[in-house]
Amino acid sequence: MKGRNATQRDFINGLLFSSPWILGFLAFSVYPLISSLYYSLTKFNAVTAPQWVGLDNYKDIFSDPLVWKSLGNTLFMAFVSTPINLFVALLLASIVCADFKGRGFVRTAFFLPSVIPMVAATMVWIWMFDPTYGYINNVLSWFGISGPAWLMDAHYTKWALVLMGTWNTGTMMLVCMSALQSVPRSYYESAEIDGAGKVARFFYITVPCIAHVLVYQAILSTINAFQYFQQVYIIISANAGVKGGSAAGGPENSILMYPLYVFHNAFTYLKMGKASAMAWLLFIIVAILTVFMTKVTRKVTENAGGE
Amino acid sequence: MKNSISKVLFFALVALLALIFISPFMVMVLTSFKTNNDAFTIPVKLFPRVWVKENYPAAFAAIPYFKYMGNTVFITAISLIGQLLVTPMVAYSLVKIKWKGADIISGLVMATMMIPITVTMVPLYKIYSKLGLTNTYIPLILPAFFGKAYYIVIVRQFFAGIPNSLIEAGKIDGATEFQRYYKIALPLCKPVLTTIGIYAFLDAWSDYLYPLIFITKPGMYTLSLGLQQYMSEYSVDWARLMAAAVVFVLPVIVCFAVFQKNFVEGIATSGLKA
16 A cells, blocks of 8 residues: 555654664663673773773672672562562552542552652651661650661661662552552452452452563562662661761671672772673673563463453 | 441551651651751650751751752753653654554663663763763763653553544645654643653652762762762761751652642553553
8 A cells, every 4th residue: 555655754754753762772772781791801990991801700700709698688679579569569559449538648648759759768768767766666666666776787777678668669559550440340240249258359350360460560670679779879878977987788788789789899999890790790680580571471461361 | 337347447557558658758857847956865756846947048058959959950951851852753653653663663662671770880981981071961961862761661652542543634734754743743642741751850850870970079969969968977967958858859749749640640551561
């Protein structure tokens, strides 16, 4: 139907319209990715030119205990924080899906934390986690619990981060909410006629209907956990200021996240080659997770017979 | 009877959760009206023992607060313009122009969302510093003019919902592609442009990592970097810091209050379908 000229014209138009993004893609994604791979095989700081060292950086990574420590911390965030966040988000979503007075206010209260600039939010939490003057330990003391030192105690630092994370599940809640609302009413009605209780309805109707969304969110949250570091950077700088020290990874390096260690290697220790090698390792992990996410989400969607 | 008990329990749970979720905001605001001594007195009280407003002027005086705010406003405004200019154009080309590249580019757009900034930051830093562009706002602003994947996905989703016939009507009148885009498609996507406009505002206003990497001259700090200056001493003046944070957060809350509907829609469409 379309003439050759029209096809050609469409091609040129398409290319022109998307050209800003294509240029940006080359400049801000392709170029950095490739040069990062090259840098990972060199040794350099911000000033000197890169010097070829082969696989030395990678050998260095595998023998550096802090790399493993930081990877462990990041894995903790990925696999402990993610299920908790998903649970909280689903709970909040079910609440705001119910019909009650003040529902709009409650939804706002649950979602608002997600739009607050991360720096400001993190600072409030540092203050609330203060072992002596913070609100959290004071509220705990009402119940006779003497709270831990949270961000100052290596046993609790990561749990403090997990707690902070649950406060920030508003986006996930909204996604779960619109998934819940897309479950056809009639399913519930016929189940109710068949005598299914609330719990049974939740597990046999709700969960399968929104499984593809839950899986997608779970993996997305795992991927995000591999990028988690600005919060810990702020926490550590704040505590370092207070203690006059310069602990790079928090108490006993308990919140030295992998990306934070990359950042320190690059901009604090100026080992940019090593930082690049670490970054590439991270890139490979995230790439594998992404492919996995795409495959699993598709499979779950097909099984649910949806879309 | 049983029904009303469970109703009360439900309400109690919801009220408790809502209280927990807004408590950090209350802590922020209420601490900003305390004297620093009050904040460091046991037992800790939620409300100030004496209400003072000195923390606000003191916070603005302790660091060049309004200079940082000016810097932040400048970066935010320019980024916003860039995103609004480029995003709809790219999104349009992905669903409303029939060409071979559309599917490939759509896939690549999705893929770039997964590239960790940890990987790109060293090369970007290297090239910007080579060009003498660190300690300028170029590294912070420039990406906005090349379209951000997340926004493109949202607008693309919106365009996909507009019937082709609406736009093709322009073809008969002999309009060029750009005229069809500019005169027909663009006015239609005003609501979704509001949505990404808000996201772009928020992202630029709150950005921490890019300023951290590229801006080291204190005079050029943005607010998110500047806030840390209250903390770099041996002790933190929390009352002042919270006052500074309140003013930093306020525009965001106002924006959210006005555009709440757009927020919700943007996330609902992109989160589900992306």
